[in-house]
Amino acid sequence: MNPSQRGAAVPKGAEPLPSRLASVRAELAAGGIDALLVTSAANTRYLTGFSGSNSLLVVSHDRAVLLTDFRYRTQASTEVASVVEVEIEGTSLWTRLWSVLRGLSGAKQLAFESTHLLHSDYQRLTDAGARWSWRPTSGIVEALRQRKDPTELAHIRRSVAVAESALAQTLPEIRAGVTELEVGARLEAALREHGSKAHPFETIIASGERAALPHARCSARELKSGDLLIVDFGATTAGYCSDITRTFVVGRASDQQRDAYDIVREANASASAGVRAGMRGRDADAIARDYIERQGLGPEFGHSLGHGIGLEVHEAPRLSKTSDAVLTAGAVVTIEPGIYREGWGGVRIEDDVFLGPDGPEVLTTFPRGLMELGAA
Template identity: 60%
Template sequence: MSAAAVASPIDNRPARLTALRDALARADLDALLVTSLANIRYVTGFSGSNALLVLTAKDCVLLTDFRYATQVEEEIGSAASVRIESTNLWTGLWAQLGTMASVERVGFESMHLLHRDFARLLEQGARWSWRPTTDVVETLRAVKDAGELALIERAVAMAETALRHTVPLLRPGISETAVAGILERHLREAGSEAFPFPSIVASGPRSALPHARAGDRQLETGDFVLIDFGAVTAGYCSDITRTFVLGRASDEQREVYDIVREANVRASGALRVGMTGMAADAVARDYIDARGFGEAFGHSLGHGIGLEVHEAPRLARVVESPLAAGTVVTIEPGIYRAGWGGVRIEDDVFLSALGPRVLTGFPRDLHELS
């Protein structure tokens, strides 16, 4: 399947609706209210910023406002019935639920519903019995179909193109913010429709901050330069980190870098269907710990990517759930030493029944930038 064939509204929606309805039946729910915009996009293909979705065994109804009247019809086709509300989506929701026969027990997404909206359920929607749900749609989203995988691969290619154009411009005296601006310009030129998160550019001692924001610090010779960023296409994200040295690396920098790179390679290669998130995390963590830097690796190994840059599954010390075939995860071990600097190397990895396939191809060897 070509990338062009999967860039528009998702083709696998009927199967997703069937799977979601099966999940409702297992949960003994008559309907599900979907408020997460990412989940709504997954189920219907709609990418607008204001929507509610109601799903029952027979009906799938999307409510949005006038701004999206044309867009919603183009994006969702026959995936759902559309209601354009002129005043308030919640008013339209009560009216819509009132027309649905045999709907009493309605699930809501407890991770995504604002408290003010929960109050609406209890007050204005009191005639229905509301049941909290967790990760009903997210569990389905964790396993990518061929179209989703192709879009993530395209997002990876965009990100790597942008990075290849940015790295030659790194030099002493340029600020982190300027580097981020150059990178993001090249992301746009490569076709990225957005940025999945604010691009991280952290240099020198600031590279020890795992989620540093690009600041006004100017790059200096001898710095680690950590760049963590991604691209987005048709809603699907990539997430990549590479760490460079501006000038010649010291022995200490090279040692730390080599440990992180080896942890990355070991963890990426060890992924298997059925492996728990805890076991995957341990592959990298145990190696880093054995080399004497265990306390300097404080975050989890990785996370799923897709319509959101952080989604299921998680690769972390506390996650006992097994990895399924078809997941796409990040592998991002790191070592961070306050006042000295840090290294992170992050790849996007597809896990099939046959084993892992690393989607990112940008070299992992230490780049010493002259």
């Protein structure tokens, strides 16, 4: 009805999936692994195009076989790249898996995704799948996913634009007397109208003293004049997420609110400007954390600075005080410092930042100045 027109067009180009499979195969060859069992839905989507929620994917050196169930027959036929074989199973994907593996000539050393396999399914590997040798791996596909190609970056730009358009459409309806749930309803409807295919996480609308809860979702609480209001939300387009937070004041802001806001805004700005590919996650985190600590508010910033976004709303790399991971060029990360005081509220400002070859590019364009909503 009112699709946002902002956001770059998605470039057309060569099908990227064969090169992704080739990268996985190079990793397998380096590790002496004959085939990888992929159980992460996001990794499966990245390698095959399939967006269903129930599948097993086997990637060997010369084949890629996707197993899914009846419900996804049509979807798989339209989504999955031609380089991937699709098998539809009516009863048990796991039983079918053994027959697929028996069909891989000479496959002995297999690998699985340790961070995406439940212990109960791991027991299947060591029980019914005991004729193969299984090695836990982690991060093979996730490492590839950090570096976004131009098509992926265009999807994320579009997802950011959809989210920002939805927020802009919602703001005029926010005033004292409206509940958090109503704000969430308006915002989520606007996200849909602008083309978001799914809500990448539960929308957080946290007002007043509830703004002290970093993960507060929505409640029936009515906004009051003088409230801080944290809005943390995102869009999904073509599977790619955005993740944005803005903090507002309902009515007129107090000096104390302005002071806290300015500190978070400065922490956000310095981290967004200073984050670089090649830096460790902990060093990115420190840009914002050191600043907030110098203001004497270190204990009030109790979470990490940010995380990668892409096919998942939380993916590698992590920007936290314990992360030694080196930030990959081409990653898109959130920069989301915040401060929280029990009984008073909180402030968080979150942007999505592309770690480009020429330095960081802040994809989020929504204004960061303190806005007073519904003030008379």
